[in-house]
Amino acid sequence: MNPQLTWHASLPASRLHAAWAAAAGRAIVDPTLRERVAQPGLALAREMAACGWPAEAAWTHLVALSPGVPNPRELTELVWRKLRGGSCPNEAAVAISGHLRAILSAGDDEAQSARQLELRTRPLREQWEARGPGLMRALADFTEPDLLVERADVLVVSPATGGDGRAHALYNSVRIEGLLANADPRLPEVVRLGWLLAQLNLELPIFSEQVDQRRLPRLGELATLPAILRAAEEVELARLDAATVQLALDSWHITAPPLAELPALLLSWWSTYQAGRPRWAIALRALDQMLTGG
Known part of the structure; x- marks a missing residue:
């Protein structure tokens, strides 16, 4: 069986992946990206802990859901329901979504960044189509x-650490850094x-x-x-x-x-x-x- 893969080059997932890496103490290879995501990533990690969000599950939800739910407040409330149930208290929603907004806006030219990520997707996809089956x-x-699995989504993210990836079993998706x-x-x-x-x-x-x-x-x-x-x-x-x-x-x-x-x-x-x-x-x-x- 060869899993049927749907490929996504996702800027929101890229930035959250970089923030996750920074919060986990990983070395971010791009100094500009490190400067922009490290502080809000650490602040988000502290706020999630204060709200009782288990770190690993929370980051998985955030990264996996972000391509389809890029609005920080909506993403916050959705992850709250998945982790805690019920409605997210306004104070927590404001704090978490504020950090998410800082992370998700950590870029310059959105169109250029999107094009670069698409280009980074191509080598891995071509290699997979040739050798993956x-x-x-x-x-x-x-x-x-x-x-x-019969099918899965592949979220290709920017190479924040020079090579990394994680499986999102709940969402039947994986994220992987797009290396050339x-x-x-x-x-x-x-x-x-x-x-x-x-x-x-x-x-x-x-x-x-x-x-x-x-x-x-x-x-x-x-x-x-x-x-x-x-x-x-x-x-x-x-x-x-x-x-x-x-x-x-x-x-x-x-x-x-x-x-x-x-x-x-x-x-x-x-x-x-x-x-x-x-x-x-x-x-x-x-x-x-x-x-x-x-």
Whole structure:
């Protein structure tokens, strides 16, 4: 199965992605963008925390929804309903939407910025159309066909950090920075995109029912890492070895437990999974236990 992708070059998502990165302490490579989004991004993060918004979920909602809801006040109220329910208090709505407005207006020539982002979308899209179908077929062969979504939205955002991306399982979408060339030839961006897409179906009960839902996002990132690298190895895009696993952990900014031998652990888990081919849900539970010592 090859997921049907709808591509979007989104300035609102780009600016919120950059603000998220700044608030998370990531290095913003463009000094002008850093100057414009860092302060409102940090202020927004503080305000969200004061309102009881869980940071990861809040940023996911904001980035994923922003292409269709660019109005800051409407976006604030929509995310409030999703996270807290009911109506957003006016004081909170004014504060959050004010920070959002500062972030979403952090640009000069909107038309030129939009054109540049469209140009940045083209290389990744062309690479995906050439190599993505084979990569995802291999992924289905090495895991389960139902792990692949039928369709998804790809939000291409400006390269705030020089290479990053996140999956939005609730919205069946991913965001990925539009690089004109691979950040590292050992790990092409098309493989990063495949890894993000591989995470979108993990919230289905058939895959996630046996693990703690609070750990599922991080667990999904780690479980799909050796899976997508094995698929990439099959189609000669990357290798599945300890060095490449570590490279992916670093390059893809995966939040992982502080385990010194994490690449070896992931490779051991993957080898055991391939030898027995249990259901993916059982394999996820086994990895969860290995990571938590359960």
